[in-house]
Amino acid sequence: MKQTTLTGFWQESPRSGVLGWLLSTDHKRIGIMYLGCIITMFLVAVCLGLAIRLELIAPGPTIMGPQTYNATFTVHGVIMIFLFIIPSIPAAFGNLLLPIQIGARDVSFPRLNLLSWYFYISGALLAVIAIFSGGGAPDTGWTFYVPFSTQTTTNVNLAAFAAFMLGFSSILTGINFVTTIHRLRAQGMHWGRLPLFVWTLYATAWIQVLATPMLGITLVLVMLERIFGAGLFDAARGGDPILFQHLFWIYSHPAVYIMILPGMGVISEIIPTFSRKPLFGYWAMALSSLAIAFAGSLVWAHHMYASGMSDMAILIFSFLTFIVAIPSAIKIFNWISTLYKGSIQLAPPMLHALAFIFNFAIGGLGGLALGAAAADVHLHDTTFVVGHFHYTMFGGTGFAFFAALHYWLPKFTGRMYNHKIAMIAWALLFAGFNVTYMSMQAVGIQGMPRRYYDYIPDFQPLNMVATVGSWILAVGLILMFANLWRGCRSGRPVGQNPWGAATLEWQVPSPPPLENFGAEDPVVTKGPYEYQGVVADEY
Amino acid sequence: MNPLTNPTAQAVDNVLIYIFGFSLILLLGITAVTVYFVIRYRRSKCPEPTSQAHGHLGLEILWTVLPTLIVLTMFWYGWSNYLGLRQVPDNALEIKATARMWSWQFQYPDGRRESKLYVPVGTPIKVIMTSVDVLHSFFAPAFRVKRDTVPGMETYVWFTATEPGSYDIFCAEYCGTGHADMITTIEALNAEDYQQWSQPVVSAEPRGLTVLNEQGCTGCHSLDGSEGIAPSLFQLAGAERALVRGDRGEIIAIDSDYLHRAIRQPEIELVEGYDPMMPPYDEQTISEDDLQAVINYLMGTATAEPKPDARQLLEDNGCLGCHSTDGSLIVGPTFKGIGQRGVTLERDGKTVEIQVDADYLRRALLKPNEEIVQGFAPMMPAADYLSTAEIEALVEYLLTQ
Amino acid sequence: MSIEHRDDTGARFGMWLFLYTEVILFSGLFILYAVALSKFPQDYAVASHKLNVWFGGANTLVLLTSSLTIALAVSAIQMGRKKQCLTLCWVTIGLAIVFLINKFFEWSAEISHGIYPGSEQLAAMGPGVTSFFNLYYFTAGLHGLHVLIGASLIAVVAVMTAQDKVTPERYTLLENSALYWHLFDLVWIFLFPLYYLIL
Amino acid sequence: MTDDTHAPVPYRTFILIWLALLILTAITVAVSRVDLGALNVWVALGVASIKSSLVIFFFMHLRQESRLFKLGLLVMLMILAVFIGMTFLDVLYRGAM
């Protein structure tokens, strides 16, 4: 393979060599470091997902015993949630893009930014150590429910501490982004000209700041409980196990919006670009992001309808859950309206964006069934829920992440991947994805509980289909990553604006230089989606 | 899924159909419009956009208000049918359920305990549940009911079986290694069968086996030698076991004493290679008698040979030469009331008071001179020439004196 | 960074955001407290009486005063009175140490009575009392930990002030440490009545 | 940017605030000796809130900061109220309905 060196920020750095990366406070280098780590963690967890599916191909133990299975889905869940999806778009692409998109040279606190990456990487290392040390890999599920999590002999303390560190990393990123967006917008970049991606990052950052600490204290309490055995959640000693679930979901429900909002931001960038038409309903889109963020903190107990919680709480939380669905619906309708009378180009990022809309609609509509009290009684803790959250997280955020990779990697590497292969990979991913998770939803409706390593024979056919689907998915993923990798190393060079987009990052060279903009600070004179006069560079 | 006629399933299914139906329409609509736009306005045909619209207030309002109305109907339907799942009909039969790792125990108003839920067809059943260890969840897909069991708290579900048959109960809240195996069934019996079932049965099954099933021991332990999450309880008597006590390992031959400890205080010794997850069973859960029956069963004494006659043993071995059975004092303490009394012992030069129990009696028989009842001389010969079964028979007999 | 980029308001705003996260962190414990209080009002009153109001009261005074001194320190540096500022910083740290010593004695007394998380004696006092002391120890412990961090932070900044790295023109660091310090005064303002003064 | 620093607060203001805080502390302790039933907790929280506003607005200079800071605080307090309040939707109504 022909290798040529990268230019721009890849070269320019006060320090050279590895230290130039490890000690860099440049938001782009930090973003790239995040991206590398996140994709690595994703690949690890995805292999665990494959193992889960292999085990479930038939009833009875197939490739592992129950304890291993429990550890596998726990580690799969913990890595996917805390190490992949929560930091995926905000920490990686947010860092790469946020400052450029608002016309700044860096974030408000560059050193804090680096620190936050160190928290991330330490959390990741601890999580990996937790798998191989002490009493063995944690087997609590990513939800750490008490009293099981305070009793099991596996390495829960270390895993909880790892998640705590990751939460801290997420908080610091959030603080950084809120401050940056308030303080460092370029001249002329008023709120009505912020790209939607920035709006969603802004909403996300507030959730990160205001909800994540609750996870922190919850995990600390689990650790303290394991160390001191005080009985914080033990009914006989004045505790309340259900209260733990409240604390946990007070964070973890808003966290699902930390996952999806930036994804929605990515889609809001891509759809206008490939339709060459302004985003329909800019303010509705911007405000609905804030609405999701706010209303999202009011619905946590919809995970607890069957927990023994009071019916009054179910009434209110069920009601509010349906309210949160509305801003998401608004977004879907506006995206589709953006297509209307556009000039639509089905480039790889656009394909992923369209897949996002489809998958997220299925996931979200499934969420409505879960939000309805009576329906959730049946569906709760079945594989329908597993299907729902893979549709939203993988089908939604995951595809948005892939879309972002295809959209922005050429910007940051200056090279283009092969479009044909990208489209084949996309088709495989899309097909494999739906086969896998549609079957899981179906078998969930039949009543198969989740976190089951073994099941009754009635559930066999659909589980088999799901497993086969995961293989298609696997092929698609490998193809996609291989293609991107080759593209970054030896693809055709691109100019600064291969897609003909109008946001600021496309007005700087690819890859962007250190400090993004030459000597002159940019002055913004038009909105982010005004394509008249913008021409795409040939590549 | 077959259409189900029971009331709870219908309440849930109606909501599911309503929401899934609406969702399907919305999904198809959205997808169709998207695909149409993508084809209709593809770049090869429309090189430039034909509109630069930034938005439309009327449309925004439309697609805020419409979804709001739609979701509100979903909410309301879901909630009102949920209330139906919570309001138990007045004539419901109340059955208590206890969940533990990884088995269910159902207790009927008359005190009978079962590990399956036998119910009469047509009668509403209210299951009042709790857990003794971690969270579990009672999930009967055929009735669409589900509720967590929470330690220290009571929760309930209700359902009515309209057709006789066997319906699965799953544990739907993750509870550790045996979570997927924490399965039992609802056995819906028609009136006749239920009547028959509720007659007290004189079962031919040894009491020990009944207890093993009732208590859900078989949820973790097999009885046929296959090893799972817990050691099999097949042919235990005399078998060698590698145990871990604290940090030390040791090998023992299984005897009733050990089995007794293993059930009452399983945390003390672990069978090597297993996790310390067996819950302790105290006397409230398994009475001493039942435990004895279990031990007998496991030691093979209950089934292998007819139970030794204890009275005969006492006579044959000369016990009665020293111990009376009528309260009078010969050389040793009388057997009269021995099962209920407290004794003062001298052990290691210290005086202790204990309540007589099987454990103590076994020690007294096998190592009589380690503990001496106050006021007596250390002169009893050890009865270690008796078989375990015989010892057990004696112990059992003495406890009832 | 090569470009001198300075935004004091931004830095203060960032600090405030961080303080919000700390408040939410503590709120988890306050939720547990509120729920338990509503469940066991009687037991909580009983348990509260086992705490020594004088220890708590004294610590309240200490913290309030330290909040004053650090606030004065910020004014001092703004007015260019470096010496005074330094003195005030050291007094603040001194008060922090007094606070922690006081806490140490208070806890030793409790622990010697067999009252600590997980103790048998505590469990014997019933669920309400147990939950009160569990939460008391964890909340006060977390607070104490933060006091320690805050004091160290002020110590670092004081040294930097002495070295003229914090100056009347550039004192955001001091201001931010002061903000941090005030927050734990705030937390204590709530902790004190909730744990020491319920009837 | 022009709003980067603000005028130093005179020592006197701070000392007055401090005195007010001490007095309020004395008041809470005193009030806690009187049995007001369930009201006790609310009085204690009320006084604590007054004390904390003093600390926030004066010691922490919030008075001098821009609207953004005040808005941020408001948002945080609102979310806090939601977290605590809505948990009680469960806790208070268990066993009811």
Ligand code: HEA
């Ligand atoms: C990215 C993550 C993500 C997102 C975005 C969502 C979005 C939603 N989720 Fe999901 N959810 C999870 C991740 C996510 N969820 C996870 C991880 C779990 C399980 C955790 C665990 O237990 O391990 C879970 C579990 C979960 C439950 C608990 C299930 C149970 O355990 O019993 C519920 C219940 O209400 C729920 C509801 C919803 C709702 C109503 C939305 C809404 O926001 C969806 C809004 C979207 C739409 C409505 C679709 C798009 C709109 C249209 C197509 C237009 C037409 C629409 C209308 C007319 C309304 N989710």
Ligand code: HEA
């Ligand atoms: C973003 C989040 C995310 C993503 C992307 C995935 C991806 C996948 N997940 Fe996962 N999943 C979760 C988040 C996620 N999951 C969470 C939070 C849980 C809950 C955990 C809990 O209950 O606590 C869960 C639980 C969960 C379960 C339920 C377990 C149970 O309840 O019993 C299952 C079962 O099938 C599953 C399967 C899969 C599969 C098949 C994939 C597939 O998408 C994977 C597709 C990929 C492949 C099939 C492999 C591709 C191979 C390569 C790319 C190899 C390349 C490698 C090298 C070159 C080294 N997941």
Ligand code: CUA
């Ligand atoms: Cu019991 Cu799962």
Ligand SMILES: [Cu+2]
């Ligand atoms: Cu949720």
